[in-house]
């Protein structure tokens with residue numbers, strides 16, 4: 001597709017993507033940066049983040065509702081839990097994606113240096129990789145040579161490291177997605193506990209939360225191509241257990257007058 005000339009230009013450009021984030025946000029908009037698989041992964045991560053928000057906020061508000069029938073403390077605990085959880089999830093995601101990207105950048109930098117210093121050895125290395133995948137030695141050699149002529153850096157990043165240098169994950173994007181997913185998930189138990197009359201709060205929250213978890217469990221099973229029933233069962237049982245335990249603790253602590 002692209003000429004050898006433009007590709008030899010693209011090597012130093014990719015190399016100059018230092019810790020500056022603007023370059024990454026530029027890549028985000030490129031249509032090839034995320035395939036369908038990438039988008040499905042994001043969607044699955046979003047559903048998982050929403051589950052976290054649903055379960056942790058539900059456990060929190062149900063626990064407080066076990067201790068008191070007064071609306072104020074339930075609201076305060078719910079909102080504090082939502083904010084703390086969302087920030088903690090976003091921070092965790094930011095740290096994890098950042099360190100993953102640092103690792104990928106370091107590996108790519110080593111690869112770039114090796115390509116400059118040992119071009120012949122690198123072609124042999126690439127050929128060996130394709131031979132190991134089942135190509136005949138002569139074919140592997142030809143593939144390695146053609147890929148090297150086209151874009152040596154991209155070829156090595158893909159074959160050796162499994163990294164697309166144009167599509168490094170953006171930690172800010174990951175953090176924003178986590179924050180949003182957790183917040184959306186949290187709003188559900190928060191609404192379920194605050195909207196009904198006092199006598200119905202806990203029952204309605206249990207029902208709404210378990211229904212929501214059944215739904216997100218089914219959705220993530222579909223996205224992951226796995227069976228729905230075990231995914232739904234794990235989530236619903238886990239959510240029910242979390243709420244039962246925190247409600248019990250709330251009851252005990254409330255009764256003790258703590």
Ligand SMILES: [Zn+2]
Nearest residue numbers: 122125156160
């Ligand atoms: Zn290499």
